[in-house]
Structure formats: C-alpha cells, structure tokens
Amino acid sequence: MLDEKGYFYIIDAILAVMLLLMVFLIVNATISIPSPDYSHDSKDIRIAQDTMEILSGKVNFDDQSFLGEISEILKGNENSKESVREVSKICKDKLKSFNLKNYRFSENNVLKGKVLASSGDYSEAGDVSVATRNYGDYSYSLSTW
Structure with missing residues (x-):
C-alpha cells in the first residue's frame, strides 16, 4: 500500500513553494528600482566621440580608415591648397551622411587649426562635445553642439 499522507505532503510543499515564488515575483516587480533614463542632452555629449570613432575605425583589416x-591625401600633396580643398569636400560629404546639424571638423597640428568642414554657428554653441584623434602627424578634432 502507498503512503498517501506522504504524497499529499509533497504536493502541499510544492504548492507552498510555488505560492512563495509567485509572491516574491509580484513584490519584486512592484518594488523594482527603475533604470536611469538618460536625458536627450547626455546623449548629445557622446555624438562627437561616436562619430570620431567611426571616422577612425576600419571596416575590415584591408580598408583604410577615413582619417587615414x-x-x-594631405601628405601626398604636401598639404597644398588643392589637397586641403579636396579633403574639405570629402569631409563635408562624409559628415553630412551622418546627419549632423552643428559640427566643426578641423586639423590642429600640421595645418595649424584649419577648419576642414563645418555646419552651424560655432560662436552661438552652448554645450560643445569635442573628440580628437591622431593619425600620423595629423591631429583631427570634431566639435558637435
């Protein structure tokens, strides 16, 4: 003959554990701490860094980065005016493809702060995010606002 009382105790224990688990999950769901929601302003701070990371990264190991x-182009033409104009056009087209509204892209070392591409009025910029990357002797800065 089977131990029928033991069988009912096991079912009773399983139901009690399931009931405790459900209560725990309900309490956890109602009391859980909400994750911080980043404001729109804090996302704007990272735009320059993210964009510059894309410009300095390689698609695969055979390709050259945009900054490279x-x-x-600049080094091959010894930083001539024509090469600066060509690079300026390439930079404007590339940055336009990222849908940036207000930016300034410049070379700070060899060309002594020459602005290669810009959009928007920098003098009226409030919060400016700046990212800098180096490639050889050249040091490029991207400012977004």
Missing part, C-alpha cells in the same frame, strides 16, 4: 585616407 584624408591624411594620405
């Missing part, structure tokens, strides 16, 4: 490409 424009540096080679």
Whole structure:
C-alpha cells in the first residue's frame, strides 16, 4: 500500500513553494528600482566621440580608415591648397551622411587649426562635445553642439 499522507505532503510543499515564488515575483516587480533614463542632452555629449570613432575605425583589416585616407591625401600633396580643398569636400560629404546639424571638423597640428568642414554657428554653441584623434602627424578634432 502507498503512503498517501506522504504524497499529499509533497504536493502541499510544492504548492507552498510555488505560492512563495509567485509572491516574491509580484513584490519584486512592484518594488523594482527603475533604470536611469538618460536625458536627450547626455546623449548629445557622446555624438562627437561616436562619430570620431567611426571616422577612425576600419571596416575590415584591408580598408583604410577615413582619417587615414584624408591624411594620405594631405601628405601626398604636401598639404597644398588643392589637397586641403579636396579633403574639405570629402569631409563635408562624409559628415553630412551622418546627419549632423552643428559640427566643426578641423586639423590642429600640421595645418595649424584649419577648419576642414563645418555646419552651424560655432560662436552661438552652448554645450560643445569635442573628440580628437591622431593619425600620423595629423591631429583631427570634431566639435558637435
């Protein structure tokens, strides 16, 4: 003959554990601490860093980065006015593809702060996010606001 009381105790214990688990989950769901919601302003701070990371990164190991490409154009033509104009056009097209509204992209070392591409009025900029990357002798800065 089977131990029928033991069988009922096991079912009773399983139901009690399930009931405690459900109560725990309900309490946890109602008391859980909400994750911080980043404001729109804090997202704008990272735009320059993210964009510059894309410009300095390689698609795969065979490709050259965007900063490498424009540096080679400048260096190959000995920083001539034509090469600066060509690089400026390339930079404007590239940054336009990122849908940036207000930005300033410049080379700070060899060209002594020459602005290669810009959009918006920098003098009226409030919060400015700046990212800088180096490629060889060239040091590029991207400011967004």
